[in-house]
Amino acid sequence: MPATVDRRVRLFAWLSFLSEVLIIGTGGAVRLTGSGLGCPTWPTCTPESLVPTPEMGIHGVIEFGNRTMTGLVGILAVLVLVLIWRFRRQRRDLFVLACIVLGGVVAQAVIGGITVWTGLNPFIVGFHYVASLLLVCVTAAFLVFAYEPAGPRVRTVQRGFAALAHATSAALALTIVFGVITTGAGPHSGDADAGRNGFNAELLEHVHAWPSYALFALTVALVIASYRTRFGGRRWVVALLAIELVQIGVGLYQARNGLPALSVGAHMVLAALTAAAMTVVLLRMKRREPLEQTAVA
Structure with a gap:
């Protein structure tokens, strides 16, 4: 095999x-x-x-x-x-x-x-x-x-670290959901005759920012925890934080400059990369036990 x-x-x-x-x-x-x-x-x-x-x-x-x-x-x-x-x-x-x-x-x-x-x-x-x-x-x-090799996956982190990582992913999910709703209320509809969702775009910008603040704070805490616990996937936690920092910069720029199309597009792609990095971090909390090793045990 x-x-x-x-x-x-x-x-x-x-x-x-x-x-x-x-x-x-x-x-x-x-x-x-x-x-x-x-x-x-x-x-x-x-x-x-x-x-x-x-x-x-x-x-x-x-x-x-x-x-x-x-x-x-x-x-x-x-x-x-x-x-x-x-x-x-x-x-x-x-x-x-x-x-x-x-x-x-x-x-x-x-x-x-x-x-x-x-x-x-x-x-x-x-x-x-x-x-x-x-x-x-x-x-x-x-x-x-x-x-990874074939075999069952076993958790390698403490429950506290796992809880912090899942809380970070929940904050990311909320940030993305509110970001999508905010975009649906904004000026970039895709066509001059296309409708918007009817929500207050200015209010949603603030609501969208709240979970993003929590996401950034939780990610910083996750980076610190990953080094303290010598988490094997800490480079991905650092990558997650780096992408978020770029995302924050792009978000501030577009908010202060009337939502330029290029920056909005970059924001969309960066959100996808953030989600991908978060996925890797969550999966790195477990490791494979090769089937041969499992059989011997």
């Missing part, structure tokens, strides 16, 4: 992860350039054409480009599943995650279609982003497991 999967699985798993992050960036570009209805129908771009026509201009190109990215993400998900197939009995964890990613990509495409059909309903747009972010987390988890 192989201790770990081969390099090809890891390579395409990395490509799958990067493509999931990239599609968040391209999806953000669609909305932030007002190209949300650049292709007014789905799954075709227009009722008569699969691809954008010259009359549709740059908005059609941008929207269709994001749809093309969905195809790339799907192909990579299929390749990962095909490569992991022969390990499916020894590495059921990886096989299940690969299936989740492929199913998630299909669901992601369908949600994208519903987004177009509903004229960029802000709640559907927000749900579409959250679904994409969850796929980033799942592909990050796949990468963590792909570098």
Whole structure:
């Protein structure tokens, strides 16, 4: 039985992860350039054409480009599943995650279609982003497991550290949820005729900041605790803090400069990277016990 999967699985798993992050960036570009209805129908771009026509201009190109990215993400998900197939009995964890990613990509495409059909309903747009972010987390988890041997996972940290890490992840989840709701009330609707969610954007900016303050404080505490306890994944805790610092800088800049489109897009991608780093930190709280070692015990 192989201790770990081969390099090809890891390579395409990395490509799958990067493509999931990239599609968040391209999806953000669609909305932030007002190209949300650049292709007014789905799954075709227009009722008569699969691809954008010259009359549709740059908005059609941008929207269709994001749809093309969905195809790339799907192909990579299929390749990962095909490569992991022969390990499916020894590495059921990886096989299940690969299936989740492929199913998630299909669901992601369908949600994208519903987004177009509903004229960029802000709640559907927000749900579409959250679904994409969850796929980033799942592909990050796949990468963590792909570098581990087969065997049961055993917790290696004290309960206090685990509780602090889970509290940090809860603060992150709240920050993202309120960030999505705030965006749905803001000026970047994806199309001039698209509606907003009706909430007070200025008030939501403050509400969104509250869990982000808690997230930063908890992450600092987590960094300190990781060094005191010699946590094996402390470099990922430091990476989490570093991404948050950049995210805070971008957030302050966009709030003080009228939400420039580029900074909003960067904020979206950084949120996905923060969630991925948090996923790795949580998973690093356990380690694998190789099956051979377990059998001897």
